[in-house]
Amino acid sequence: MTNPPPDDVRYEYDATREHLSLNVGGGHLRLSAVELERLVQFLAYLRAAMAPEVEHELPQGACPSIDAPRLAVQLTPDGLRTAIGVRTPAFGWIALLLDRAQTEGVGAHLTALAPTMSVRAD
Numbered sequence: 866m867t868n869p870p871p872d873d874v875r876y877e878y879d880a881t882r883e884h885l886s887l888n889v890g891g892g893h894l895r896l897s898a899v900e901l902e903r904l905v906q907f908l909a910y911l912r913a914a915m916a917p918e919v920e921h922e923l924p925q926g927a928c929p930s931i932d933a934p935r936l937a938v939q940l941t942p943d944g945l946r947t948a949i950g951v952r953t954p955a956f957g958w959i960a961l962l963l964d965r966a967q968t969e970g971v972g973a974h975l976t977a978l979a980p981t982m983s984v985r986a987d
Contacts, residue, residue, distance in 0.1 A: 902957045909956070929955070 870876065875888040885901055887894045896904065913919070937950035937958075947968040949961045963971065 905956060 873890045877886045878884070879886070883897060885896050885898075887896060887901075894904075931951070931953055935952035937948075937952075939948050939950075940946070941948050941962065946962045946964055949963065949971075950958050951961070952958050
C-alpha cells in the first residue's frame with residue numbers, strides 16, 4: 866500500500882484474506898471483500914456530494930493509476946452512449962458513459978497516439 870492510513874484507522878486481514886477488520890475512530894467493522902467494495906463506492910458517492918468538488922483537470926504530479934487495466938467497451942442498450950468499463954483493484958468496475966462526440970474524440974486521440982508509442986517489452 867503506497868498511501869498509509871490516517872492515524873485513527875487500523876486494519877487487519879483474516880488468515881484467508883476474505884475478511885477485513887477495520888477500526889476507524891474507535892468504531893469496528895468486519896467486512897467481506899464485497900461489503901468493503903460497496904462501502905468504498907458509497908463513500909465515493911458521499912465525496913462527490915462534498916465541497917470543494919474534485920478538480921476538473923488532471924492534477925499535476927501523481928494521481929492513482931492502474932497499469933494495464935482490464936477494459937470492456939460496448940454500446941449502451943439505448944444506443945446513445947459508449948460504455949467503457951474499467952476494472953480497478955480498489956473500486957471494482959467503473960463505467961464511463963461517453964456520448965457520440967466524446968467517443969469520436971477518444972477514438973481519434975487514441976488512433977493518433979498509437980503509432981507514436983513504443984512496444985511494451987513484457
